Amino acid sequence: MSLRSFFDPKSVAIIGASGTPGKGGYALIENMTKTDFKRKVYPINPKRREILGLKTYPKINKLPEVVDLAIIVINNEAVPQMIDECGSFGIKNVIIESGGFAEASERGKELEKDVLRKARKFDMRVMGPNSIGMIDTSSGFSTPYVPIEAVKKGRVAFVGQTGLLESVFIPLIQNIGVSKVVCMGNKCDVDECDVLEYIIDDSSTDIIAMYIEGIRDGRRFIKIIERSEKVLIVLKGGRTTYGARAVSSHTGTICGENRVYDALFEQYNIIPVKSFEELFDLVKVFISQPFPNGNCVGIITVTGAGGVTASDCCEDNGLEIASVSSRTLEKIREVYPTWAPVKNPLDVWSAIEKTGSEEVYRRATEEFLADGGVDAVIPVIGAVSWMELDIRLFLHLKKKYPQKPIILVGLLGEPDILLRWKKILEPEIPVFPTAERAIKALALLEKFGRKSILKKNKMLRNPH
Amino acid sequence: MSLRSFFDPKSVAIIGASGTPGKGGYALIENMTKTDFKRKVYPINPKRREILGLKTYPKINKLPEVVDLAIIVINNEAVPQMIDECGSFGIKNVIIESGGFAEASERGKELEKDVLRKARKFDMRVMGPNSIGMIDTSSGFSTPYVPIEAVKKGRVAFVGQTGLLESVFIPLIQNIGVSKVVCMGNKCDVDECDVLEYIIDDSSTDIIAMYIEGIRDGRRFIKIIERSEKVLIVLKGGRTTYGARAVSSHTGTICGENRVYDALFEQYNIIPVKSFEELFDLVKVFISQPFPNGNCVGIITVTGAGGVTASDCCEDNGLEIASVSSRTLEKIREVYPTWAPVKNPLDVWSAIEKTGSEEVYRRATEEFLADGGVDAVIPVIGAVSWMELDIRLFLHLKKKYPQKPIILVGLLGEPDILLRWKKILEPEIPVFPTAERAIKALALLEKFGRKSILKKNKMLRNPH
Numbered sequence: 001m002s003l004r005s006f007f008d009p010k011s012v013a014i015i016g017a018s019g020t021p022g023k024g025g026y027a028l029i030e031n032m033t034k035t036d037f038k039r040k041v042y043p044i045n046p047k048r049r050e051i052l053g054l055k056t057y058p059k060i061n062k063l064p065e066v067v068d069l070a071i072i073v074i075n076n077e078a079v080p081q082m083i084d085e086c087g088s089f090g091i092k093n094v095i096i097e098s099g100g101f102a103e104a105s106e107r108g109k110e111l112e113k114d115v116l117r118k119a120r121k122f123d124m125r126v127m128g129p130n131s132i133g134m135i136d137t138s139s140g141f142s143t144p145y146v147p148i149e150a151v152k153k154g155r156v157a158f159v160g161q162t163g164l165l166e167s168v169f170i171p172l173i174q175n176i177g178v179s180k181v182v183c184m185g186n187k188c189d190v191d192e193c194d195v196l197e198y199i200i201d202d203s204s205t206d207i208i209a210m211y212i213e214g215i216r217d218g219r220r221f222i223k224i225i226e227r228s229e230k231v232l233i234v235l236k237g238g239r240t241t242y243g244a245r246a247v248s249s250h251t252g253t254i255c256g257e258n259r260v261y262d263a264l265f266e267q268y269n270i271i272p273v274k275s276f277e278e279l280f281d282l283v284k285v286f287i288s289q290p291f292p293n294g295n296c297v298g299i300i301t302v303t304g305a306g307g308v309t310a311s312d313c314c315e316d317n318g319l320e321i322a323s324v325s326s327r328t329l330e331k332i333r334e335v336y337p338t339w340a341p342v343k344n345p346l347d348v349w350s351a352i353e354k355t356g357s358e359e360v361y362r363r364a365t366e367e368f369l370a371d372g373g374v375d376a377v378i379p380v381i382g383a384v385s386w387m388e389l390d391i392r393l394f395l396h397l398k399k400k401y402p403q404k405p406i407i408l409v410g411l412l413g414e415p416d417i418l419l420r421w422k423k424i425l426e427p428e429i430p431v432f433p434t435a436e437r438a439i440k441a442l443a444l445l446e447k448f449g450r451k452s453i454l455k456k457n458k459m460l461r462n463p464h
Numbered sequence: 465m466s467l468r469s470f471f472d473p474k475s476v477a478i479i480g481a482s483g484t485p486g487k488g489g490y491a492l493i494e495n496m497t498k499t500d501f502k503r504k505v506y507p508i509n510p511k512r513r514e515i516l517g518l519k520t521y522p523k524i525n526k527l528p529e530v531v532d533l534a535i536i537v538i539n540n541e542a543v544p545q546m547i548d549e550c551g552s553f554g555i556k557n558v559i560i561e562s563g564g565f566a567e568a569s570e571r572g573k574e575l576e577k578d579v580l581r582k583a584r585k586f587d588m589r590v591m592g593p594n595s596i597g598m599i600d601t602s603s604g605f606s607t608p609y610v611p612i613e614a615v616k617k618g619r620v621a622f623v624g625q626t627g628l629l630e631s632v633f634i635p636l637i638q639n640i641g642v643s644k645v646v647c648m649g650n651k652c653d654v655d656e657c658d659v660l661e662y663i664i665d666d667s668s669t670d671i672i673a674m675y676i677e678g679i680r681d682g683r684r685f686i687k688i689i690e691r692s693e694k695v696l697i698v699l700k701g702g703r704t705t706y707g708a709r710a711v712s713s714h715t716g717t718i719c720g721e722n723r724v725y726d727a728l729f730e731q732y733n734i735i736p737v738k739s740f741e742e743l744f745d746l747v748k749v750f751i752s753q754p755f756p757n758g759n760c761v762g763i764i765t766v767t768g769a770g771g772v773t774a775s776d777c778c779e780d781n782g783l784e785i786a787s788v789s790s791r792t793l794e795k796i797r798e799v800y801p802t803w804a805p806v807k808n809p810l811d812v813w814s815a816i817e818k819t820g821s822e823e824v825y826r827r828a829t830e831e832f833l834a835d836g837g838v839d840a841v842i843p844v845i846g847a848v849s850w851m852e853l854d855i856r857l858f859l860h861l862k863k864k865y866p867q868k869p870i871i872l873v874g875l876l877g878e879p880d881i882l883l884r885w886k887k888i889l890e891p892e893i894p895v896f897p898t899a900e901r902a903i904k905a906l907a908l909l910e911k912f913g914r915k916s917i918l919k920k921n922k923m924l925r926n927p928h
Contacts, residue, residue, distance in 0.1 A: 024817070076803055099814055100803030103768065108803065162769035168846035168877045211769055237769055242785045243776035249805045250768030274780075275773060275900045276876065304567065304714030305626035305675055305701055309739060312707035316738075321706045339540050339564030339572065341713045350563055353488070382632035412740065413632045415883055436739045 003190065003198040005093040006127060007180065008139035009068030010039055013060060013091070015082055016073035016098075017043030019051045024097065025073045027145040029054065035149050036140050042067060059085070066090040071133065071143060076100030079129065080114040087122030094119070095143060096128035102186050102252030103130055109252065116188050125194075130251065131185025132163040137178055138204045144183070146170055152177045154427070156283055157199050159192065160211035161185060161237075161251045164276070172280055175426050176287060179204040186251045193220045200228040207231045209283050211276070213238050214253040218264070225268045231286050231448065233271045235279050236261055269451040271444055278440070284430040285441040289405035291449025292375040296322035297442065298368035299345035300361065301380040301435070302352075302387075302411065307345030310380065310435040317443035321345065328371040335363050344368075357381075358389035365394065369401040376405040376446075378438050383410035383418040391421050394429050405445065407438040467654065467662040469557040470591060471644065472603035473532035474503050477524060477555070479546055480537035480562075481507030483515045488561065489537045491609040493518065499613050500604050506531060523549070530554040535597065535607060540564030543593065544578040551586030558583070559607060560592035566650050566716025567594055573716065580652050589658075594715060595649025596627040601642055602668045608647070610634055616641045618891070620747055621663050623656065624675035625649065625701075625715045628740070636744055639890050640751060643668040650715045657684045664692040671695045673747050675740070677702050678717040682728070689732045695750050695912065697735045699743050700725055733915045735908055742904070748894040749905040753869035755913025756839040760786035761906065762832035763809035764825065765844040765899070766816075766851075766875065771809030774844065774899040781907035785809065786838040792831045799824050808832075821845075822853035829858065833865040840869040840910075842902050847874035847882040855885050858893050869909065871902040 012032070018025035025045075029052050033041055043051045046058040057063055060070070060082075070091050072082055076098050086094055101112040112129060119126045127133065133143030135151055142148035144166040151170065154177015158165045163183045165173065173181070179202065182195050192212055199205050208230055215221050225232065238247035238255035247253050265272045273279045297319050301307045311321055324344045333342045340350040346368075351360040361379060368377045379394070381387060398406055408431045410418040422431045432438040476496070482489035489509075493516050497505055507515045510522040521527055524534070524546075534555050536546055540562050550558055565576040576593060583590045591597065597607030599615055606612035608630040615634065618641015622629045627647045629637065637645070643666065646659050656676055663669050672694055679685050689696065702711035702719035711719050729736045737743045761783050765771045775785055788808045797806045804814040810832075815824040825843060832841045843858070845851060862870055872895045874882040886895045896902045 100801075104803050104805045160769065162767055164767045164769050168766065168848050168875050171848070171878050172876050213769075213772060235773070237772035237776065240776045240779035242779045243772050245785070246768075246772045246775040246809050249807055250772055250811065275777070275898060277898050277900065280876075302632065303626055303628045304710075305624065305628050305677075308677060308701035308707050308710040308714055309699070311710040312701065312704045313739070315704035315706045321709070337564075339568050341568045343713055345710050347714065384632050384635070411632050412636050412744075414635050415879065419879055434739060434741050436741065 003125070003194060005068040006095070006134060006190070007136045007198070008141055009093070011042065011065060011067040012039060013042045013044055013063060013067045013070040014073070015044045015060065015070055017045045017051050017056060019045070019048045024145065026051070028071065028073065028143065031142060031145055031147045034147055036142070039141070040067075060091070061085065061089045063089070069093045069095065071095045071097060073097045076108065076111055076129070080111060080118055083115050083118040083124070087118060087124055092124050094124060094126050095131055095133045096126060096185070097132055099130045101129040102188070103250055112186065112188050119189060126189040128185040129188060132166055132183045134183065135166060135178065135181040137180070150174070154178050154287070155204065155206040156287055157202070157205040157208045158182070159184070159195050159199070159208060161187065161213050161253065162211050165211070169276065175422065176280070176283055177427060187216065187253065191216050193217055193224060196221070196224050196228070200224060200230055205230060207233065207283060207286055209233045209279055211235045211237060211279070213247045213251055214255050222264070222268065225270065231271070233273060233279060233282050233286070234265065235273050235276065269448060269455060271448055281432065281437050281441045282444060284426065285405070285407060285445050288427050288430055289407070289445060290403055291452070292405050292442070292446050294375040295446050296320045296373060296375045298322050298324065298371070298374040298377045299380065299435075300364045300368065300377070301345055301347060302349060302382045304347045306380050306411065306435065307347050310378070310439065311345055313436045313439045317439055319439060319443050319446065322371070322374040324368065324371050324373055328367045331367045332364055335360050357387055358393065361389055362393050362397070365397055365406070369397060369404055369406070374404070376407070376442055378407050378409060378435065378442065380409040380411055380435050383413040383421065383433070385414060385417060391424055394425060398429055405442060407432065407442055409433070409435045409438050411435070467589070467658060469532040470559070470654070471598060471600045471662070472605055473557070475506070475529060475531040476503060477506045477508055477527060477531045477534040478537070479508045479524065479534055481509045481515050481520060483509070483512045488609065490515070492535065492537065492607065495606060495609055495611050498611055500606070503605070524555070525549065525553045527553070533557045533559065535559045535561060537561045540572065540575055540593075544575060544582055547579050547582040547588070551582060551588050556588050558588060558590050559595055559597045560590060560649070561596055563594045565593040566652070567714055576650065576652050583653060590653040592649040593652060596630055596647045598647065599630060599642065599645040601644070614638070618642050618751070619668065619670040620751055621666070621669040621672045622646070623648070623659050623663070623672060625651065625677050625717065626675055629675070633740070639886065640744070640747055641891060651680065651717065655680050657681055657688060660685070660688050660692070664688060664694055669694060671697065671747060671750055673697045673743055675699045675701060675743070677711045677715055678719050686728070686732065689734065695735070697737060697743060697746050697750070698729065699737050699740065733912060733919060735912055745896065745901050745905045746908060748890065749869070749871060749909050752891050752894055753871070753909060754867055755916070756869050756906070756910050758839040759910050760784045760837060760839045762786050762788065762835070762838040762841045763844065763899070764828045764832065764841070765809055765811060766813060766846045768811045770844050770875065770899065771811055774842070774903065775809055777900045777903045781903055783903060783907050783910070786835070788832065788835050788837060792835040795831045796828055799827050821851055822857065825853055826857050826861070829861055829870070833861060833868055833870070838868070840871070840906055842871050842873060842899065842906065844873040844875055844899050847877040847885065847897070849878060849881060855888055858889060862893055869906060871896065871906055873897070873899045873902050875899070
């Protein structure tokens with residue numbers, strides 16, 4: 001059964017709608033109706049006649065139509081009864097935003113079981129409990145308290161057992177561009193397999209980034225992944241004893257054996273990450289950069305120490321420092337003082353003093369991109385106001401050499417400068433504050449690309 | 465022989481002084497004389513009569529006095545001859561800023577050998593070549609192009625084979641506060657042992673943070689470290705084959721066996737880091753936080769997923785999630801809705817909805833700090849504008865519980881908010897954008913503190 005009614009319902013009931021600004025049941029309606037006029041929104045509230053200009057209904061069975069989706073934000077104890085009322089009226093899709101279920105206590109676990117039992121009776125799909133729902137930039141539907149116009153359309157779907165992606169992290173997601181964000185909460189019914197199945201057929205999504213605490217049905221998960229051609233990046237919470245214990249008071253999920261997940265991810269070319277930072281770093285690189293032809297990197301850096309630490313990091317992550325042709329080096333040497341060494345990693349400091357930052361970075365980056373031995377280029381620039389160059393030069397070079405990844409490093413320094421560069425370059429060229437983060441992301445891009453090609457070749461040889 | 469004349473010379477000659485704004489030999493004089501009036505600065509330039517209001521001298525031997533320090537910024541080929549001239553005149557301390565020596569070519573290696581041979585003849589100490597010198601906030605002396613008033617006084621010395629610390633990274637060092645910054649360059653003469661020996665007796669320094677590509681005299685290094693009571697954090701460049709190769713075109717240093725360094729650092733409680741980011745993270749934590757009594761952490765977080773990933777990271781880094789007393793949990797439960805679980809890691813979301821961010825974070829942090837089972841507290845707060853709280857509440861708590869480390873996490877979100885929090889809290893309380901960075905730094909603080917106590921006990925038992 002498709003989840004379409006969750007992502008693009010024609011009509012929605014808000015059970016627990018509130019007329020008090022600041023309450024969840026108020027903000028939800030406010031955000032849902034502010035920019036989205038194409039669907040019907042019905043607030044359910046026995047004490048008021050209207051909320052935000054919408055007529056309210058005292059009970060679900062007084063609605064003029066059977067809505068596609070009901071969103072429940074009432075107290076946990078009252079939820080099972082409400083599932084009965086929704087089911088009796090014919091509603092087939094429900095999001096439970098309320099907390100106080102399996103994540104909270106033994107009583108909560110019972111309530112959650114009760115909810116599920118009742119839902120099954122009516123053939124009803126339930127997302128949550130403890131879920132703030134979804135944002136869909138294609139359909140324009142949004143259930144969290146975040147106004148959908150604050151979310152930039154893009155080609156990445158974020159799926160998680162957390163509302164973090166739809167609250168605190170919104171400004172970060174914003175830089176990337178989003179197709180869908182889904183918070184599954186406790187996954188009493190709708191789980192990662194249901195959501196993945198829906199999203200791998202979604203033409204607006206290229207990359208799926210997930211935070212999960214457990215996969216319920218491994219076999220089904222594998223079947224879905226096997227027919228998917230999208231990039232899947234996964235942050236698995238609860239890898240450790242402490243982490244697994246914390247999971248039980250978050251969503252009540254069973255975490256499972258860590259090494260089983262490791263093996264699963266390795267075999268099916270799913271990219272595992274250890275933190276949200278890494279998750280966003282990878283998404284930024286995968287959404288904007290082509291797969292490199294090989295693992296040979298050209299590094300252009302403002303300091304010798306930067307070249308040294310970047311080289312260490314490349315080797316740590318399985319990348320090679322590219323051998324650059326003598327022709328390339330000759331072309332670059334033109335902007336250098338005679339005494340200075342010209343090689344990869346390229347320390348541009350002495351050249352900057354002679355020729356100026358902009359000309360040196362343009363020349364070096366372009367020659368590295370043009371060199372057949374270089375598979376990807378990482379220009380490292382001090383993010384400081386005295387570094388005089390028009391950062392858009394990298395956009396021109398990206399257009400000229402679209403087949404090779406460029407990842408820019410605006411080396412720590414002044415945070416304002418870094419933010420400005422991000423604004424100008426991203427999402428075309430990802431910008432990181434350290435070479436280490438850029439190198440790690442590039443290494444995973446290379447590994448994933450290589451494994452994808454192997455997978456495709458194998459599929460060609462052994463057609464199903 | 466002390467390096468005092470490098471850090472606090474009474475008189476300085478600038479060989480290669482320039483009257484052209486934008487040139488190194490101009491900026492150097494400009495910055496050195498702008499705020500520092502207590503020492504004599506003599507520009508050496510045969511073609512001009514004055515630079516920036518200072519009388520110039522055509523040759524070093526025409527100076528009215530033998531200066532404490534000469535700084536050389538002329539072309540590499542002319543440097544050996546200039547060493548002869550300085551030595552003949554009686555100058556004992558020289559910084560060579562010029563590049564084009566061992567880091568550049570075979571010819572440069574010869575030039576460097578020549579420089580050293582001549583310097584030895586005159587009993588002269590040479591820093592560099594390829595060094596931009598030092599900043600000393602106590603003496604007010606500064607040789608890089610950075611105005612010394614831009615550098616905040618503090619208790620951390622940064623020592624490196626790179627000018628990065630005195631250029632791009634200045635805004636970051638700024639937040640921490642600096643006693644000295646030293647760029648040793650190629651270390652043809654003055655090396656890390658000379659500088660360490662000087663700085664471990666420097667009463668204005670508590671922490672020494674180093675970037676090095678090699679240690680020349682291991683035995684001497686150990687002797688110095690053994691009598692030091694300062695914290696030493698080291699980023700060793702050239703750990704890998706590629707890194708070592710990059711070192712040869714940076715400072716021409718020999719990197720040595722990686723495992724020898726690992727063993728050395730482990731035995732002498734030197735803290736190794738793998739990136740500049742980690743170097744600054746540790747400095748921020750070590751300079752402001754006490755050593756914890758144990759490895760049990762209290763984590764307060766805005767989301768369940770945040771608690772899960774932080775728990776995973778704690779276990780990865782050898783920290784434990786603290787068992788919190790039931791009295792503590794009772795006190796915290798007062799700000800929670802009845803259905804919500806209260807434990808460590810503590811998810812405050814439901815409490816915020818009931819009681820408000822500020823009261824919840826204050827209550828939870830204070831109760832965790834007061835609990836005997838908790839050795840350190842990490843509050844994780846979404847760095848977003850809708851999170852309403854006065855961040856200074858943590859400064860009050862720090863004063864009340866000075867014996868326990870607090871490290872704040874302003875979780876990604878809006879960069880402006882994070883910068884504002886850093887400005888208000890640092891250096892008293894370090895602020896990181898991810899829990900992972902806070903946890904890694906805390907784990908190293910705990911390990912270092914534990915080993916330091918062992919070392920002191922051992923010293924008491926076996927007095928030298």
